[in-house]
Amino acid sequence: MDRIKRNERLGAMTHLLIQTPNKIHTFSEFCEMFGSAKSTISEDINMIADSLSRFGLGTVYTISGASGGVIYQPSLSIDKVKETLDNISKTLSDPARILPGGFLYTSDITSDPAICEILGRIFAMRFWQHSPSFVLTMETKGIPLALMTARALNIPLVIARRDSKAYEGSAVKISYISGGEAGHIETMALSRRSVKAGQRALIIDDFAKGGGTLQGMVDMMAEFQSPVVGIGVMISTAVPSEKRCRDVKALFTLDAIDAANAKCVVSPSEEFIHAIE
Amino acid sequence: MDRIKRNERLGAMTHLLIQTPNKIHTFSEFCEMFGSAKSTISEDINMIADSLSRFGLGTVYTISGASGGVIYQPSLSIDKVKETLDNISKTLSDPARILPGGFLYTSDITSDPAICEILGRIFAMRFWQHSPSFVLTMETKGIPLALMTARALNIPLVIARRDSKAYEGSAVKISYISGGEAGHIETMALSRRSVKAGQRALIIDDFAKGGGTLQGMVDMMAEFQSPVVGIGVMISTAVPSEKRCRDVKALFTLDAIDAANAKCVVSPSEEFIHAIE
Numbered sequence: 001m002d003r004i005k006r007n008e009r010l011g012a013m014t015h016l017l018i019q020t021p022n023k024i025h026t027f028s029e030f031c032e033m034f035g036s037a038k039s040t041i042s043e044d045i046n047m048i049a050d051s052l053s054r055f056g057l058g059t060v061y062t063i064s065g066a067s068g069g070v071i072y073q074p075s076l077s078i079d080k081v082k083e084t085l086d087n088i089s090k091t092l093s094d095p096a097r098i099l100p101g102g103f104l105y106t107s108d109i110t111s112d113p114a115i116c117e118i119l120g121r122i123f124a125m126r127f128w129q130h131s132p133s134f135v136l137t138m139e140t141k142g143i144p145l146a147l148m149t150a151r152a153l154n155i156p157l158v159i160a161r162r163d164s165k166a167y168e169g170s171a172v173k174i175s176y177i178s179g180g181e182a183g184h185i186e187t188m189a190l191s192r193r194s195v196k197a198g199q200r201a202l203i204i205d206d207f208a209k210g211g212g213t214l215q216g217m218v219d220m221m222a223e224f225q226s227p228v229v230g231i232g233v234m235i236s237t238a239v240p241s242e243k244r245c246r247d248v249k250a251l252f253t254l255d256a257i258d259a260a261n262a263k264c265v266v267s268p269s270e271e272f273i274h275a276i277e
Numbered sequence: 278m279d280r281i282k283r284n285e286r287l288g289a290m291t292h293l294l295i296q297t298p299n300k301i302h303t304f305s306e307f308c309e310m311f312g313s314a315k316s317t318i319s320e321d322i323n324m325i326a327d328s329l330s331r332f333g334l335g336t337v338y339t340i341s342g343a344s345g346g347v348i349y350q351p352s353l354s355i356d357k358v359k360e361t362l363d364n365i366s367k368t369l370s371d372p373a374r375i376l377p378g379g380f381l382y383t384s385d386i387t388s389d390p391a392i393c394e395i396l397g398r399i400f401a402m403r404f405w406q407h408s409p410s411f412v413l414t415m416e417t418k419g420i421p422l423a424l425m426t427a428r429a430l431n432i433p434l435v436i437a438r439r440d441s442k443a444y445e446g447s448a449v450k451i452s453y454i455s456g457g458e459a460g461h462i463e464t465m466a467l468s469r470r471s472v473k474a475g476q477r478a479l480i481i482d483d484f485a486k487g488g489g490t491l492q493g494m495v496d497m498m499a500e501f502q503s504p505v506v507g508i509g510v511m512i513s514t515a516v517p518s519e520k521r522c523r524d525v526k527a528l529f530t531l532d533a534i535d536a537a538n539a540k541c542v543v544s545p546s547e548e549f550i551h552a553i554e
Contacts, residue, residue: 004331010284011328014291015335020391033332051288054281055310058292103444107468111436113428114297140416140436147421151390159388159417167380167484191384207444 004034006044013041014048017060017072022128022154024069045070056080073128074121074152078277081125084118085268089252092235092266098259104266110206110234111144119251120148123204123232125276126249127153130229132202134158134195136221138188138213142205145234149204160220164189172223176216177244180209188216190224197225208236208250211243218245235266249275283321286311291325294337294349299405299431301346322347333357350405351398351429355554358402361395362545366529369512369543375536381543387483387511388421396528397425400481400509402553403526404430407506409479411435411472413498415465415490419482422511426481437497441466449500453493454521457486465493467501474502485513485527488520495522512543526552 013030030041042062049060056077062070076084088109097105109115123145132153137146138160150157164171168191177183195201201221208214214231221228236243236250251272255265290307307318319339326337333354339347353361365386374382386392400422409430414423415437427434441448445468454460472478478498485491491508498505513520513527528549532542 006284007287007324008328008331010287011291011325012332012334014288015295015329015332018292018295019394047284048288051285052292054285055289055292057289099444099446101443103446105444105446105468105470107436107445107471108433111424111434113424113431113434116424117296117428140420140438143417143420144424144434147388147390147393147424151394154391156385157388157390157421159384161417166378167376167382168384169376169380169382191382193382194384 004036006040009034009036009041009044010048013044014052017048017070018058018074020154021058021072021074021124021152024063024067024071026069029069075125076118076121078273081122081276082268082273084122085251085273088115088119089266089268092252093264095262095264098257098262098264100259102257102259104235104254104257104264106206106235107141110141113144116144116148117151119145119234120150120152122251122276123149124152126272127202127230127232130202131200132229133199134201136160136195136201136203136217137205138217141207142234145206146204149202149232153202155202158190158194160188160190160217162187162189164191169193172220174216174220174223176212176219178210178212178216181240183210183212186212186216188213188220190220195221195224195226199224199226200229201226202229203231204233206234208233208243208245208248210240211245211248214243214245214248236269281311281313283317286313286318286321287325290321291329294325294347295335295351297431298335298349298351298401298429301340301344301348303346306346352402353395353398355550358399358553359545359550361399362528362550365392365396366543366545369529370541372539372541375534375539375541377536379534379536381512381531381534381541383483383512384418387418390421393421393425394428396422396511397427397429399528399549399553400426401429403549404479404507404509407479408477409506410476411478413437413472413478413480413494414482415494418484419511422483423481426479426509430479432479435467435471437465437467437494439464439466441468446470449497451493451497451500453489453496455487455489455493458517460487460489463489463493465490465497467497472498472501472503476501476503477506478503479506480508481510483511485510485520485522485525487517488522488525491520491522491525513546 135150412427450466
């Protein structure tokens with residue numbers, strides 16, 4: 001391989017950093033890959049850091065010491081966060097999304113790879129400081145969003161099921177209350193292998209109305225002696241304002257849905273934006 | 278904003294291209310963003326293309342014409358594909374993964390963001406030439422892998438459910454045969470809004486034994502008048518060799534699982550590797 005120019009290194013290094021958010025890359029990894037001195041790689045890293053920061057595309061920083069190296073943190077500028085949430089809330093406020101029974105159709109959004117990717121980054125900005133060890137979600141609709149949040153934080157995703165499965169081994173199974181005021185009992189199962197005592201859980205789901213499923217996940221974590229360090233949902237309904245689960249951080253609020261008048265109002269959460277500003 | 282140097286542009290442009298695989302970026306988008314001439318941006322693109330190609334990190338290419346622009350295709354070098362599949366097959370062959378009943382524990386792998394990301398790229402390499410319009414999977418375990426495949430192809434993900442849900446609107450519901458030789462009847466539901474007639478389906482799932490669930494998805498696509506252009510699974514069992522569904526492309530074969538002798542053999546599919554070489 002002939003001598004590698006700076007411009008060639010910059011593309012490849014940017015790729016490697018961005019593909020592995022929140023993962024530490026050692027300087028020796030890059031020195032070996034490009035056959036360059038540490039001082040050269042260090043200059044390259046500074047250039048990439050300046051470039052991404054200037055365009056609000058995330059932060060590259062260096063951790064010194066024996067276990068040190070370079071990390072890419074996929075944060076976004078606050079303007080980009082606002083613009084993203086504004087655009088998605090407009091899409092979600094389309095009256096064509098109103099379903100019989102006053103439900104909101106969101107499945108196309110909750111499984112859109114690009115939308116989940118950027119919302120995962122935004123959740124990561126809010127919760128990374130609480131050092132979660134894994135992301136927990138309950139099947140099915142929240143999985144894409146939870147996966148992208150886990151990816152942005154470089155931690156595993158754990159999926160709770162409605163029932164235990166032979167191919168997931170022994171499981172803990174609990175009952176929880178779901179639905180409206182009266183509520184009904186549902187079950188949730190989680191493979192014993194999936195979480196170790198003391199690991200820190202970040203709960204992510206797509207939608208909260210009563211908050212019962214979220215509280216079910218909190219109760220499940222108590223069974224595993226795993227502290228819950230954050231709870232994030234994509235959309236929370238304004239009504240009921242009292243949820244079965246506390247401290248839920250929502251990206252959007254479903255303020256109103258009215259089939260008779262073909263009116264649907266979804267707005268970005270000011271509180272969420274303020275918290276990451 | 279003062280004048281932007283080439284090194285600054287390279288980091289930001291690499292980021293934008295890589296974050297949006299298989300999406301066309303116009304030259305004017307970059308010219309406007311960086312305040313540069315088209316010739317300058319064109320040179321930048323060539324540098325990024327050379328850099329990524331040299332290190333086996335994907336292909337950047339230019340489409341000419343009015344609707345043209347620049348695309349990043351997240352392909353991997355064949356050596357990187359082999360290394361990735363070898364490493365994962367070793368992890369999966371750990372006898373500690375054998376569960377009572379002769380099942381293989383894979384949930385930690387199928388929901389690992391980094392593993393799903395790279396396997397999604399490998400699926401994309403195999404199937405992009407068939408121009409799928411969306412990826413279809415059946416809840417639950419295959420969702421992370423299907424999402425990452427959809428992301429690499431820049432197409433939506435559609436999730437079939439065991440039963441229809443009020444919050445997904447009217448649905449098509451079918452019965453299909455799942456399980457071993459005798460089989461049992463299961464149901465599958467898919468929201469009518471999620472697929473339009475004529476859209477091309479790529480089916481992705483985590484595991485195929487009898488192939489009944491895959492065939493169920495094929496039958497479901499017939500209901501939607503949606504042609505199936507490819508079927509990919511992460512792991513296919515060697516036994517039974519005759520599946521209920523044909524033309525299934527697996528990344529790995531589960532050759533043997535023997536609880537009594539603590540032996541488990543998972544190997545990369547030579548056929549799959551050969552097909553993308």
